[in-house]
Amino acid sequence: MPDLWEKKYKCPICGSTVISKRVFSEKVRIKRYESDLKPIYEGINPILYSVVVCDSCHYSALESDFEMSVSPILLQDVRKVQGEIRNTEILNFAKERDHKTAIFAYALAILFYEAKKQPCKVAEMYLRMGWLYRELDDEENENKALAKALSSFETCYLNTYIESDKEPMILFYLAELSRRFQKRDDATKWFSTLVSKYKNSTSFYLKAGKERWQELREK
Numbered sequence: 065m066p067d068l069w070e071k072k073y074k075c076p077i078c079g080s081t082v083i084s085k086r087v088f089s090e091k092v093r094i095k096r097y098e099s100d101l102k103p104i105y106e107g108i109n110p111i112l113y114s115v116v117v118c119d120s121c122h123y124s125a126l127e128s129d130f131e132m133s134v135s136p137i138l139l140q141d142v143r144k145v146q147g148e149i150r151n152t153e154i155l156n157f158a159k160e161r162d163h164k165t166a167i168f169a170y171a172l173a174i175l176f177y178e179a180k181k182q183p184c185k186v187a188e189m190y191l192r193m194g195w196l197y198r199e200l201d202d203e204e205n206e207n208k209a210l211a212k213a214l215s216s217f218e219t220c221y222l223n224t225y226i227e228s229d230k231e232p233m234i235l236f237y238l239a240e241l242s243r244r245f246q247k248r249d250d251a252t253k254w255f256s257t258l259v260s261k262y263k264n265s266t267s268f269y270l271k272a273g274k275e276r277w278q279e280l281r282e283k
């Protein structure tokens with residue numbers, strides 16, 4: 065059985081049909097998680113295929129919201145991004161993706177989420193981009209991407225409405241990324257917010273957050 069299948073989407077900006085590969089869900093096997101909850105997959109890595117890219121107009125977004133229409137007020141900024149994109153013809157996003165192609169897809173999605181004023185999505189894109197650089201052992205670019213993820217999570221948390229099912233994840237990354245970049249006071253503040261606000265939650269992020277906070281206090 066193959067790992068990938070092809071799904072068709074309709075680009076909400078130019079109306080083209082976009083074909084993008086998806087990983088069969090039964091092929092996704094998580095072996096374990098790293099300390100920042102990055103999954104280590106056995107076999108194919110579905111993170112390579114999370115972003116759908118329109119090959120006609122370059123519009124890019126996560127698979128889960130690619131087809132959502134864009135508010136007319138934001139269209140001008142989206143078009144501005146489209147006018148600035150160059151050199152995508154060397155990459156084929158519809159085929160099997162290597163890390164370089166996937167990182168480029170995330171970079172495109174970041175530009176569009178910025179244009180659409182969605183800092184929480186920008187933060188998640190930088191986080192996954194950092195993880196892809198980690199898999200390439202490119203520590204310099206991993207740190208750059210994760211530093212951007214942290215500042216985007218800060219903008220997201222402080223300036224946008226957060227749904228309560230998303231908040232434990234956002235607090236976890238505010239804390240964990242602050243810890244990574246030696247911002248100990250910030251890390252303590254965010255871990256304690258996570259643990260006190262969600263103490264009765266069954267969230268995976270709460271459990272991991274308690275462990276990381278404990279480690280931080282023991283140091």
Ligand SMILES: [Zn+2]
Nearest residue numbers: 075078118121
């Ligand atoms: Zn398009």
